[in-house]
Structure formats: C-alpha cells, structure tokens
Amino acid sequence: MSHLRRSIVIYRCQNLELETTEPDLQIPRVWLSSGTQSAFDNVPGRIQYCEGAFMPQEPWREPTIEESALLWTQEPPPSYSGVGIVRLPSDILALFAASGMAALTTPLQVAEFKTEPKCRQVLDNLIEYFKPFCMSDAPPFIGGMGGRQSGLSTATIDNKRGCRNGLHTDSWDGLPLVKKQESTNRICVNLGLDSRYFLFINLTEMDIFEMLGCRDSDVNQPWTRQLTNEFMQRYPDYPVVKLRIAPGEAYIAPTENMIHDASTAQMKHLDIKVMMRGYYRIPL
Numbered sequence: 001m002s003h004l005r006r007s008i009v010i011y012r013c014q015n016l017e018l019e020t021t022e023p024d025l026q027i028p029r030v031w032l033s034s035g036t037q038s039a040f041d042n043v044p045g046r047i048q049y050c051e052g053a054f055m056p057q058e059p060w061r062e063p064t065i066e067e068s069a070l071l072w073t074q075e076p077p078p079s080y081s082g083v084g085i086v087r088l089p090s091d092i093l094a095l096f097a098a099s100g101m102a103a104l105t106t107p108l109q110v111a112e113f114k115t116e117p118k119c120r121q122v123l124d125n126l127i128e129y130f131k132p133f134c135m136s137d138a139p140p141f142i143g144g145m146g147g148r149q150s151g152l153s154t155a156t157i158d159n160k161r162g163c164r165n166g167l168h169t170d171s172w173d174g175l176p177l178v179k180k181q182e183s184t185n186r187i188c189v190n191l192g193l194d195s196r197y198f199l200f201i202n203l204t205e206m207d208i209f210e211m212l213g214c215r216d217s218d219v220n221q222p223w224t225r226q227l228t229n230e231f232m233q234r235y236p237d238y239p240v241v242k243l244r245i246a247p248g249e250a251y252i253a254p255t256e257n258m259i260h261d262a263s264t265a266q267m268k269h270l271d272i273k274v275m276m277r278g279y280y281r282i283p284l
C-alpha cells in the first residue's frame, strides 16, 4: 500500500472566508481515490480514452486527520509545488452573473458567447483582478474558455490525438525535468453553476522521477507521457486527490509539474471555465 507523502500542498487563500455565507461550505473540500487504474468509459457517443490512459480508481473517501495535515498548508506555498484556491471578489462575480454566462447549456453556446463584446468585458475584469498575482512582465491573458459536458471521470481531451488524455502532465513549456520548477502554472476559474473537481497526484515530477529510480543524467530530458504512465503502473494504489472548486472560485496549480486532470463526474450542469497560463504566485 502506498501511503500519501507530503509534497504538493493545498492552500486556501484568505479571501475564501467569503464562502462561509454559502451552504456549499458544508460539502467537503478534498477526497482521496483508492489509487489509479486503466481508463475506460462505457457510455456510447463519448470521446474515448487514448491508449494507455489512466483514471482514478473508486471508491473515493475523505482523508484522515493525518492525511489532511499532509495535504494542507497554512502559508502560501511556492507556485511550483502548491495549489491555491482563490475566490473571485463579489464585484467581478456580479459582472459574470449579469452576463448570463453560467446559464449557458452547451459547448456551442459557450463558443458563441466568446465572440460577444460583453464576454470580452467580463474577461478584461478577470485579467485585471489577476494582474497582481502575475510574476512576469507579461500581463495575464486568457488561454482558453470552454464548456464541457458533465459526467466525465476525467475531462481533458488531447486534441492532437483526438482522445481523452486521462491523468497527465502538461508539457506546453517543454522544459527538462531539472528546470520544471521554472515552468508556467495555471489559473482555472469555475464560472459554471456547479462545483467542479481538480484531480491531482500530490507529487512533483522530481518526486516521481526519484520514486521510479530514474538515472540522474535523465534530469536533462523533457518529462514524457511514458514516465507518467510508469508511475501509475508501479504505484497503482497511490491516491489521487480530488479537490472541489466551487462556483466563483479558481485554482492556481503547477500543471506542468504534477499529474492531474479535471473531473465533471458529479456535475449536473455544463462545466464552464476560463484558463490562464503564466507565472502566478499563490496569494495570501
């Protein structure tokens, strides 16, 4: 049995206290899977998994007190090894509510909404809000906005291969392992009606590299899909963390340095999100 280790940690940014007015607060924040397994989806008509893909293995359970202590931190963590949860301020949430975005019901409607001036206006406000978190000279920019159907255990699609990735590591930057701490990270804002779920293994790529016993000289090589899959083959009972991101919240996560995906399995409405890739610090 693989026990949870302490590496990538979760931090609730202080403005999250605003959530205390919501009944949603009663819902747990985090669950752990029983490990990982080969990915499958028996529902006809859905985009299938890529060959060799992995997904979390059920059942999910809430972490023990000891596991929670390993997962959470009380201080803003470094951006390369921490996941921050941020709540958008009420004035920006009011703009999104007025735009009607959350009521969209199909990916096509979201695509059409993206072309409307009112969409540009609310996204400009979002960029303005995240500007102080940006550590590079380049201002934040919207890297993607989309609607995804509910009911998917893992949601990401590899557009090049035309299939669902399953648990994966991003490789937009293409940096070698030794430089992974310098990679971009990602903000993903939940603009839909339901909580959405960020899935991840709480280990950095360097942790995984060491657990696999790879050769030191390979730290100069880019991370590969084979290494991600080898980890899940060798450690099939290492748990996946499922982190709830409520409507109006965002996560900031080092998706180039961790195995992750998103899940829409528990959602009833369209998963509507906006993503920004850059160099973002996790704010207090």
Ligand SMILES: [Fe+2]
Residues within 6 Å of the ligand: 156, 168, 169, 170, 255, 260, 261
């Ligand atoms: Fe990803």
